[in-house]
Amino acid sequence: MAQSPEMRASDADRDRVAGLLREHYAEGRLTVEEFDERLERLYKSKTYGELEVLTADLPGTDLAAYSARADKPAPKDDKKADEDKGLVAAWSAWAAASGVNWVIWLIVSATSDDGGVYPWPLWVMGPWGVILLVSTVAGVFTKKPKSS
Incomplete structure (x- = not known):
């Protein structure tokens, strides 16, 4: 740290150190008791020296380079997130198209003199839904189990 150890620390400095401690706790370097x-x-703590003591035994504790990232989200598996978004988008498109087809069918049925109109939207949503369902279930069962 560039400041002298006797220099008083600010709230922002304490927040940076708290973020660093949270990161080390999340990575398993600190127990709950140590973290607390x-x-x-x-x-x-009032000085930079007191802040340095808290992080002295932890790797990569250059507080000047560390930015205050309170509650930084844990990195996600980007491939998994993309698969989930794609699956949600596919089901959303199916639901929207099915809904539009059923509304059209309902309007045609209500204005028809014949009484009952064949439920043709089933031919739109049925095969498409079956394919989506198989894809969704296959995706669940083909994932590799996490090793401990």
Whole structure:
């Protein structure tokens, strides 16, 4: 850290250290008890020297380079997220097309003199829905189990 250890720390400095401690806790370098104890000491700290002591035994603790990222979301599996978005989009398109077809069928049925009109939207939504269902179920059963 570029500042002298006797220099007083700001709230933003304490927030940066808290974010760093959260990151190390999430990575398993700190136990719950250690994390709680360090947070308690952190918010009582007044100088940069006291802040450095809290992170001295942790790797990569250059506080000047560390930005305040409170509650940084954990990195997600981008491939899995993309698959989920694609699956939601496919089911959404199916539902929208099915809904539009049923509304058209309902209007035609209501204005028809024959009484009952054949439910032709089933031919639109049926095969498409079966394909989506098989794709969804196959995607669930073909995933590799996580190893411990």
